[in-house]
Amino acid sequence: MSLAAPGFFELCPRVEITHFGAFTGQNRWSRFDVGIIIGREQPPPESIECLARALYADAPRPTLNFGGEYVTATRQYEPGGTRWADFDAHPDPAVNEIWR
Helix, strand or coil: CEEEECCEEEEECCEEEECHHHCCCCCCCCCCCCCCCCCCCCCCHHHHHHHHHHHCCCCCCCCCCCCCCCEEEEEECCCCCCCEEEEEECCCHHHHHHHC
């Protein structure tokens, strides 16, 4: 495995691996026929809670639940599917909607 560019690893002439957050705004993979993306950006819970404070400051709703940590939730892989997976979610549904 050789380092093709900072943050990018070329496994063979047409296979590269990079960190999920490192490819935003780049077109270096336009020559590839297939892209497989695994993972997602997941900011710290405190960051989402700060954003929620700003977004819901004037909202007529009960106090938001700011626990400073994620909880494990389960959801289907695809609508109507039979496979389920665990994922991190914020315990407050309104806060969870911001970054889902």
